[in-house]
Amino acid sequence: xxxxxxxxxxxxxxxxxxxxxxxxxxxxxxxxxxxxxxxxxxxxxxxxxxxxxxxxxxxxxxxxxxxxxxxxxxxxxxxxxxxxxxxxxxxxxxxxxxxxxxxxxxxxxxx
Amino acid sequence: xxxxxxxxxxxxxxxxxxxxxxxxxxxxxxxxxxxxxxxxxxxxxxxxxxxxxxxxxxxxxxxxxxxxxxxxxxxxxxxxxxxxxxxxxxxxxxxxxxxxxxxxxxxxxxxxxxxxxxxxxxxxxxxxxxxxxxxxxxxxxxxxxxxxxxxxxxxxxxxxxxxxxxxxxxxxxxxxxx
Numbered sequence: 048x049x050x051x052x053x054x055x056x057x058x059x060x061x062x063x064x065x066x067x068x069x070x071x072x073x074x075x076x077x078x079x080x081x082x083x084x085x086x087x088x089x090x091x092x093x094x095x096x097x098x099x100x101x102x103x104x105x106x107x108x109x110x111x112x113x114x115x116x117x118x119x120x121x122x123x124x125x126x127x128x129x130x131x132x133x134x135x136x137x138x139x140x141x142x143x144x145x146x147x148x149x150x151x152x153x154x155x156x157x158x
Numbered sequence: 159x160x161x162x163x164x165x166x167x168x169x170x171x172x173x174x175x176x177x178x179x180x181x182x183x184x185x186x187x188x189x190x191x192x193x194x195x196x197x198x199x200x201x202x203x204x205x206x207x208x209x210x211x212x213x214x215x216x217x218x219x220x221x222x223x224x225x226x227x228x229x230x231x232x233x234x235x236x237x238x239x240x241x242x243x244x245x246x247x248x249x250x251x252x253x254x255x256x257x258x259x260x261x262x263x264x265x266x267x268x269x270x271x272x273x274x275x276x277x278x279x280x281x282x283x284x285x286x287x288x289x290x291x292x293x294x295x296x297x298x299x300x301x302x303x304x305x306x307x308x309x310x311x312x313x314x315x316x317x318x319x320x321x322x323x324x325x326x327x328x329x330x331x332x333x334x335x336x
Contacts, residue, residue: 064240098255
């Protein structure tokens with residue numbers, strides 16, 4: 048988790064403190080669908096009987112989200128943006144075995 | 159003729175082997191699952207209490223060192239001396255044990271609020287928020303503004319043999335004051 052992901056500032060507020068937004072470049076987004084492997088499914092299924100945190104799934108979603116944000120940032124870079132504001136996250140389970148993680152925000156130019 | 163017989167037996171055995179293994183796994187599962195359920199009945203309540211106690215203790219530490227809760231849902235914040243900012247996030251996948259699911263199911267028949275699920279989900283949410291605080295500290299931020307908390311089901315509705323868990327995901331903008 049870098050705050051300046053490849054030189055682009057990512058925040059989930061509408062404005063950036065101490066900076067002026069000069070131009071909005073539209074919505075940028077990145078998504079990733081991650082399937083859990085079967086071995087993990089079995090061990091986590093066993094862990095689920097006891098309840099509590101499923102550590103492997105937490106890690107998996109963390110990695111996937113990193114990837115989604117990376118793609119969003121790449122999208123913003125290709126538009127020549129310097130920051131992404133108002134970032135939102137959405138998650139949906141496609142089937143029992145796969146989750147889609149989606150990150151989107153507005154690419155802006157700042158000064 | 160005896161050689162042909164052994165070959166035939168070997169062939170049948172090789173074809174049947176995967177099915178035998180499957181049956182073996184099935185038998186093992188049907189023995190192991192009740193045992194694990196009993197284990198869950200005995201200890202999952204204690205595990206949840208321990209988890210909650212741990213989260214509360216870490217929360218207390220953060221509050222003690224920072225003097226107040228660094229998380230706010232205010233967009234933009236109320237201070238003007240912000241020098242740097244950036245997104246921080248933390249997620250946790252949290253599920254009730256099968257014993258709680260059983261209790262919830264019984265509660266569902268009677269109706270009313272199902273306190274046990276409320277307890278599990280709040281424990282997960284408290285843990286996610288505490289991790290967000292810790293992330294902010296790791297990245298050198300003073301506060302986290304515009305915090306949003308998302309809860310999503312790990313398995314889609316109607317999936318029968320899926321893992322029963324929710325993902326609680328907290329994110330916000332970390333800010334550092336000058």
